[in-house]
Every structure is written in structure tokens, then in C-alpha cells.
Amino acid sequence: MKRSLKKTMIAAASAIAAITAAGGAVAFCGFYVAKADTKLFNKASKVAIMRDGERTVITMSNDYQGKLKEFALVVPVPVVLEEGQIHVTDNAIIDHLDAYTSPRLVEYFDEDPCEQRVYEMAAKAAPSAAGAAMDRRRGDDAFGVTVEAEYTVGEYDIQILSAKESGGLAGWLKQNGYKLPDGAESTLGSYIKQGTKFFVAKINLEEQAKTGLHYLRPLQIAFESPKFMLPIRLGTVNADGKQELFVFALTRNGRVETTNYRTVKLPTGMNVPTYVKDEFGDFYKSMFAEQVQRESENAVFLEYAWDMNWCDPCAADPMSSDELRELGVYWTDGGDSIKPMPRRPIPSGGSQDVFVTRLHVSYDAAHFPEDLMFKTTGERENFQGRYVLRHPYKGDAKCEAATEYRAGLPKRYEQEAQTLATLTGWDIDDIRVKMKEDGQSFPPPKKDKWWENLWGKSNKSNSRG
């Protein structure tokens, strides 16, 4: 039965539901099972990168909570950007991409063991939660630094700087009120020697007021560069603890991975106790932290890799062509969004031709001394972080198979408990207690008396062997 469960997949829409099930069974429904708090991770950034050849579009999203006046961003960029290469977009798009790619919880319901069928049911995922606490520095006026260009784009005042030496740049930034942490100077120096320019953004309060928004919208930059990387070093300089980074890479070819750090797949496909449904957010967070430790804190985690024409099960609707185009996918036609067929596998080569990779990094200077260097591979194998709830059959069932089924449940529960403990590092006894409260108790409901096995039983057969 386990086999057939595994093989069958479900698709669930937020509104509609279309489902395939094994063994000719009819399946049904689709609803939200778990929704993790979007504020799961503090000090997190979400960055979408479109990469095709040397063409690059980076979308930087942040959940900056402080005073707008004090917001400042310093991003090393490979070239001086023209005004048209800078853009401000909407949070909703990144949030959608986040939801579409987030680890998901899937729910299965065991059938009446007396009838050899299996129903299944889909579920919904936990959006990651992130937003940037990027480099917060603020500025004022010139020093020994060339301001290559100045623009106001949306609510941002942007300057592109180039500098000859780090002392000058650091001085300029300090003079301009940027709080440069100790150690930033040498990092700046390294970037300068590599010919890097600096993209500096502050909030234009007047323009910001016009937007009527209480949050900052994601900044986007488009450029061409042979370097496929994401600068994280400046962010680690003022490190008070680790920072979380979600990278959503959009390519034509396939999965993106890091070349200077190991890219590790998040554990997936495990059966976990049903109570996890109510604490999926905690589960995901603990599991991630545990995996980070297990990989010596220096691995990049793959959470999702998928052809964007479909998903199964879907944590959110696939992105429309318009949304993808906004994120830099210039080869989709945009215009009328060809709503992709979401719920079922479409052979590759579909209409979008976009492959998404979601990477999750928890980084600090000690474990990630170098910027993240990426590489697009031809790998098109789909991968998703997916966790399975199996609800036991609770109805009346009186047959030999049912007895066997029930006898097998405690073992299954124990396995689920151990899986959960291993994944998250949670205390196994706590897990057992919670499982019991949720109706997944361990001791077999009714234990056979030992002598019953000696001479057989009068009214009940036991086929355990």
C-alpha cells in the first residue's frame, strides 16, 4: 500500500482541484494545510536572478522595518548602470515566486484497509518568509569618489560610484553618514581592485510618500556580465549572527548551483507525524537549522528546482508570463499571460521555457568568506521540498487486513517520530507526546496477550509471523 501511495501525486488548486490517484481510486479536494508565518526568518533577503548567457536581471527584495530615512543599500555591481537598467517592481511578484517554490506539505488519507484503495489529498506549502536586511548605510556628499551616475527611480535615490581605493570610498560613505562597520574597508578594497562599481540607494522620502505604501518595493538592476555571482561579503561584515538569503534563479537551461560552496538538496519526501500540519512553519525552520548544522554550516541548500510550466503539487499557481517578464525573463512574450496549465505534468518544452531554482543560504563571514559564485547547469530534473502526512484510516473495518493494518500503525508512527526527530533535532519524547495528543499513539491499541500466541485465539485471528 505504501508503494501505491508514493507513486501517486496530487495536484491541488486554491480554488479548484483536479486529482489523479492510484488503483482507480477517486480523489478529491485541495485545501490549505499548512501556512508558515512569513516572518519565519529574520534578517532575510529574497533575491531573484534571471540569468541567460551574460544577461542578468537581479531583483532585490527586503523587508526593511526601520526608519525609511535611515535606509541605505550598497551593492557591488560589475558595470555602471544607466537609468533604464534600474527598475522598481512590486513585492507581490517576489512573494508569488516565493510561495510557488516553497517547501510543501502533502496530506494522504489511508483508505479502508478492507478495500484495497487509497485516497489522497493535497496540501499547501509554507512560504519561506524573507526580506532583506541588507547593508544599512546612509550617505550625504562627495569625497574622493566618482559619482558615475545619479537617478531617482521610484522611491529610491540611486548613485553609481566608482572609486580608486578603499580608503576614499570608505571615507565618502562615512562622510555621507553610512555607518561603515570595521572590516568593511578591506572588503571594499577587494571589490575596487576587481573593477567593481557600487550601487548605492537611499529613500527619497517625497517619492516614497507618493507611492502611498508602507513598505519598500524591490529594486531591480539589469546588466550584462560574464560573472554570475551574488555579493554577500559586505553583508557579513557587520554580522550580528547569521543572515538568511533566498535566491530564486530563473534560467532557460536548468538548475543553478554554487561553484564555490556545496549545493545540497534539502531532505524531502519523508513521512512525518500528522500534527506537523499545525506547526509546519516551525518544522521547516527547525529542519533547515538542523540541516545547516549537519552540513558544517557551509552548504547552500536546494529547496526547489522545477520547470515553470507546472507544479505538482502546487504550493501556489505558476507564475504568469507577465510576472516572469517583470523579473527579467525577456524571452517570454509577456503581453497576454498565457496561463500555463498548472495542475498536471506537461512535457518539457512547454510555453514558458523557464527553469526556476530556489536556493536557501544561512551565512556569516566565518562559513561563507567568499561571495556566492553560481553556475547554470543543464540539469532539468525536478526537485521539491515535500513532506508527507499520512492519516490513518479511522473508520470501522473488520477484516483480517484491518487487523494487520492496525497492528502495523504503531510501528509506522514510531518511524514517523524518528524521522521528525532526525530532521529537526527535536526531542523524540516531546514528539511522541504531541503525536499521542493528535491521535497517533504508540503502544498498539490492544496488545495481544503473550499466551494467545501459544495456543491460538478463540475469536480473533492473528496472522503476524
Place this chain on the structure above:
Amino acid sequence: MALGSLLIFGIAGRAFSIEGVDIAAIFATALATQWALSAIFAVRFEAKSALITVLSLTLLLRANTAYPLMAAAFIAISSKFLLRANGKHIFNPANIGIVAVTLFSGAAWTTPGQWGTAIWLAAIIAGAGFFVTYRVSRLDTPLIFLGTFATLIVARALWLGDPLSIPMLRLQNGALILFAFFMISDPKTTPDGLAARALFAAATALLSYVFIYHFYRADGIFYALALACIARPLIERFDSARAYRWSDPPRLNPIKKPAAAPAE
């Protein structure tokens, strides 16, 4: 031989997402090509070198389907028979296999980041074991290569003012270590004289550095070795001239082993 098989399966088992089918496909293609071409060229069938090629391809190359991997194995082995100069192979077999399929098809790729420090250690141990049992005389090649490469990236870090943890991170790259001990070390595609070999290894390191840091090719080491192999006849000419006049007393005959070498 037993050691070779053990290494192949021991290390391949820890590789990142390679399927048994792919390993089998590489293995079968390499051995079949070796066998067929041995028959055609009327030489003794020798599985050992084909197995080392299989090992390198298995550990370093990835693809969506088995075909590009099989193509790489075929190119690798047939290059030994078809592309020769002065009785030696021009290209390192596994290397040319990798370069050919990654450069011209895009259907296969290398995974330079997929090795942790555990693999690094394993590769060093395996590499050491490999050399002890196989051909001690060529251990200098990987060491000179790694030494030169390390010098270059440490110098770069010092110039940039970067912490040394950055070059250290790069040096622990498992693919680099595997490349050094299992690929560039191949006795059939390195010059025979020590001086020429040192030059060959150092040039490969320099080219690797240029590919990686100036052309941003993460898999630059493979292209570097292919170029170095093309230039090798030049290096060897330079070597024999020098060796005549300047060779040290202990190395009267720069280990010119006949083709009896089990390597191919």
C-alpha cells in the same frame, strides 16, 4: 586492480546525484571502446586505464541522460588510439571527453562545487594510494600543479586584501583535488622529464587561474589541461634539449618507460 574497483565504487557512491545507470553506461562504453579499438589496432586489451577514465568521468561529469556521458567516455577512450603524437596520446582521455561534451553540446556539465572536505580527504588518500600502488614517479605532477595554483590564488587574495579563508576555500574544492590526482597525473599524457613535467603542471595551473578568474569559467581547469596537452610537444622538445646539458646525476635517464606501461 581490486584497489581500482574499490576506489571507483567507494568514491562514486558518495558523488552527488549520479545514478547507477549512468555509471554503468560510462563503464560499459569505455570498456567496449577500449576493447574494440584494441582489437582494431591489434594491441593488448588493457582495462586499467579505461577504468581510471571511467572513475574521472563518473566523479566529475553530469548530464540529464546517459548519452552525453557515453559520448564523453567514447571520445575519451578513442582519443587514446586516434589522437597520438610521438607514440603518446595528445590529450588526457577523461579530460578531452569532458571538454568535448561540455564545450560543444551543453548537454553535460561539471559540478565543481559538489564536494565537501570529506571528499577532499578521501581523494587525497585515494590519490596517494593510487600513486603508491601505481606509479610513484609521477606524484610530482599533482603537487606542482596544486602548489602553483595555490601560490597564484593566495597571491591574488593578498593583493586584493582578502582574508586567506577565501583561497583556502578554493583549495579545498574536491573537483580540483580529484583533477590533480586522477587526471593531470596521467603518466601517458604528461612529459617524461621532470623539468618538462614541472613546466607542464605549472602552465596548466596558470591557465586554470586565468580561465577561472579572468574568464569566470568555474570549470577552467579542464580547458587549461586540454590547452596544455596541445602545447605539450613543444614543452617536451624544450625538455630534452635542456635535459641533455643540465640533468642531475641521479636522473641520467629521464624515466622513459616503454609502452608496456599498464596505463594504456
